[in-house]
Amino acid sequence: MKDTIIKTITKSAAAVLLGMTILLVLGRIFSPKYINENRDGNITAEFYGEDTPLDAVFFGSSTVYNAISPDVLWDRYGFASYTRANASQTLWQSYYLMRDTVRYNRPKLITLDVSFMKYGADFAEEAANRKTIDGMRFSADKLGCAKASMWEDESLSSYIFPIFRFHSRWDELTEDDLRFAFRRPKVTYEGFIMEFGRTDEPEEFGKLKPGDRLFPEKAEEYLVKIMDYCRDEDIPLLLMKTPTYINTWFPEYDKRLEEMAKGYEGCDYINFDRAAEEIGLDRREDYVDGHSHLNVDGARKFSVCFGRYIKDRYDLPDHRGDDRYSGVWNDRYTRYCMDIEKGKAALK
Amino acid sequence: MxxxxxxxxxxxxxxxxxxxxxxxxxxxxxxxxxxxxxxxxxxxxxxxxxxxxxxxxxxxxxxxxxxxxxxxxxxxxxxxxxxxxxxxxxxxxxxxxxxxxxxxxxxxxxxxxxxxxxxxxxxxxxxxxxxxxxxxxxxxxxxxxxxxxxxxxxxxxxxxxxxxxxxxxxxxxxxxxxxxxxxxxxxxxxxxxxxxxxxxxxxDEDNIRRGLCLIIFGVAKKLIIADRLSVFITNTAAFYKDLNGTYMLIMVFLYSMQLYADFSGGINITIGTARLFGVDVTENFVRPFFSKSVSEYWSRWHITLGTWFRDYIFYPISISKKLMSFGKKISGISDFLGKRTSLYTATLVVWAATGLWHGPEWRYVLWGLLNGIIMCVSAEMTPLYDRLNRMAGWKKGGFLHRAFAVIRTFVIMSLLRVFDLSFEGIRMALSIYKRILLKQGPVSLERISSLGLSTQDMVVALIGIGLLFAVSLLERKKSIYDRLMERTAAFRWVFCTVVLTMILIFGSYGIGYDSADFIYMQF
Known part of the structure; x- marks a missing residue:
């Protein structure tokens, strides 16, 4: 009897293990690789490869990953940072990614772009959800992030086993899907994504209705969670609005955020829209996507200004003379500069 | 759930x-x-x-x-x-x-x-x-x-x-x-x-093994074949007025396969799940598409419904004293009719009820009655069929004779299923039949694709149907499970792994697929 039980348990465990392995391996093969296009899909996962202790991590949406270059910050100020922002990253996704980040690499400063405070429970974009969440390592935070983000047709199981979502790609698999199934080349620049285009005239983009002057309940709820979390972890939090040249931000938003930040020690708010001139941003040269994002030139200008602001205010260390950092980060900066040259040359 | x-x-x-x-x-x-x-x-x-x-x-x-x-x-x-x-x-x-x-x-x-x-x-x-x-x-x-x-x-x-x-x-x-x-x-x-x-x-480990195998087969039938065909069939039926008879024929035959894969797949899951608890649930299908007549088909398809109607409606009616005495009275007028009164009355009542069981609509009643009528006519025509077989030189029970009977039954049963698809009622069914008979025309893969079955999906569905056919052939002598048990444990593990992987990859589920409920759930 005892033998039968042991045999049955062994067989069941083997079956479960085999099943899990199949699910995970297939998930790796069938998930989109985001290598040649939509590179922002790799931001979340690439973070786990970061092996230097970080001084600052920047959360937010695509406006952040196009605006703050950790490599420029290294070159100018010598602190180590990472951009952990994704396309349409909501407040709840930032919250869970923040928790996930602190578990692996606890920074001295967290900044959060508040552009997505405008979007509440009714905001859900499956493609953006997948890009943000699929790259997270399995944890309660990943599950929490998926649960908070899913729209009605999505299922939690597909975030645990991506094959449930991506099996339909069977007729579009390429060699790359096998080649990069288990190891992907680094395609972002410490979370920064380069944009080389230019926009001359502002577009009618995401224009807000007068009724939108209040933040949605879910966004405020998660902002409070983020502030509570940073306070409990004793990590200073800077709420910020990255500069865009489109009119989708009301003064009421600033007022509300200032009010909320005041209630928390170690929490500040700044709207960099107001400092566009001081930063030196040129609306004809430095923006893409209908002035909603910065291109590489705008990003360099903004990073320089932003870096100075946080370095002074939060006393971030300069590691340029530290061998543990300089070798890695100087190489990263070189790669960054070379790829900008290549990108610009390709445009010509 | x-x-x-x-x-x-x-x-x-x-x-x-x-x-x-x-x-x-x-x-x-x-x-x-x-x-x-x-x-x-x-x-x-x-x-x-x-x-x-x-x-x-x-x-x-x-x-x-x-x-x-x-x-x-x-x-x-x-x-x-x-x-x-x-x-x-x-x-x-x-x-x-x-x-x-x-x-x-x-x-x-x-x-x-x-x-x-x-x-x-x-x-x-x-x-x-x-x-x-x-x-x-x-x-x-x-x-x-x-x-x-x-x-x-x-x-x-x-x-x-x-x-x-x-x-x-x-x-x-x-x-x-x-x-x-x-x-x-x-x-x-x-x-x-x-x-x-x-x-x-x-x-009992065997119960668990057998149950899981049945569940895997059932899920494969449902997700790889039935749900893959579902969108095409729904769309083709919805746009039947814009399509020629060849599309209707494709729809009708694919619907037969979809219904079988869906229903028998669901029953596999049912029997398999019950088996996990050691509970024996009656089998509901025995390779119905190998039937040589409509009545044989109904003894192999949804067996438990057929036997329910046979035992609780057909027998009581056919041996009822009132109907017997009515038959005797009819015999006074026509011996031929008198002998058949109770049998055929019971048959038609059972089939009208079977139709109604499938749905409260006249199209289902007519579908049921047509099944009954075909069975009665077939019984009467048996001598004629035998004569035709002899004329054609086909040995009764020989391969050609059996193949013809099997294909004929499949075609008849598939064509009767037009009533299932005719959600607008009997007129729609008649219009589909008219198109099949009078409006044949060319078919394009692009049009089929626009109706919800891409060429790649069609290939997968046809391979799935081919495998289903092969498994049915194998099961004439021994169930696929018993055959599997004769092999080594390693072979069984590899086999199940392959089937599971095929389900995971080629199954129609999740976002991007309009996964359908089980068809028989609506009945």
């Missing part, structure tokens, strides 16, 4: 673990609790209907037992004769009350719309009425046709004293509500299922 979903898998795993963890004598209680919970999750407050049906069935069965006990206590020979008559009469009264109540619930919930629609049509057409009779839209509880028929089969069997009534109300409720078979049957007989359902089965 769909049978092919992660929550259902979690539900079943929890039930199996708990089932084998509690002492044997309480195991049926685990099944009952999970069955009621499953039904509650699916239907919410409408669980009340299945509980009412279980209660009526239980109370009636107990009343029948009491009457039988009273009659058994009479030993005087003279009085015994009278008691027998009294007993039969009493049992009949109880049975009729029970049938009226349970079928009444089914009739009100499922057929009242149909009834009132027809009455209103007459009232408006002939009497110029403007007010409409009818109930507010009623919700049809999950599996009502299946559990009502199953319960009534039990009561009728008690009337014929085929076995004793179940005295434990919880066990009887389990018989009515057993969750694997509540969605789409099969319609089990009490005598067949009760021993393994109630007695608490000990853990």
């Amino acid at each position: 769909s049978f092919v979903s992660v929550p259902f898998a979690v539900f079943v795993i929890s039930a199996v673990l708990l089932y084998y963890l509690v002492p044997v004598r309480y195991r049926y209680l685990v099944l009952l609790a999970f069955s009621l919970f499953f039904y509650y999750l699916a239907c919410g407050k409408y669980i009340i209907y299945i509980i009412i049906t279980s209660a009526i069935t239980y109370l009636s069965s107990m009343a029948m037992e009491r009457v039988k006990d009273r009659s058994a206590r009479i030993f005087d020979r003279e009085k015994k004769k009278e008691a027998k008559k009294w007993l039969k009469k009493r049992l009949k009264v109880i049975m009729v009350i029970c049938l009226c109540l349970n079928f009444g619930i089914l009739a009100i919930l499922k057929y009242s719309d149909f009834l009132f629609a027809n009455i209103n049509r007459i009232r408006v057409g002939y009497f110029g009425s403007t007010d409409m009779w009818g109930f507010e839209k009623l919700v049809l509880p999950l599996g009502i046709s299946f559990y009502t028929f199953q319960s009534m089969g039990y009561i009728i069997d008690l009337f014929y004293r085929r076995y004793d009534a179940e005295k434990n109300p919880l066990k009887l409720t389990l018989f009515v509500t057993f969750f694997p078979q509540i969605v789409q049957g099969p319609i089990s007989r009490f005598r067949d299922i009760s021993p393994t359902l109630f007695n608490g089965n000990r853990f």
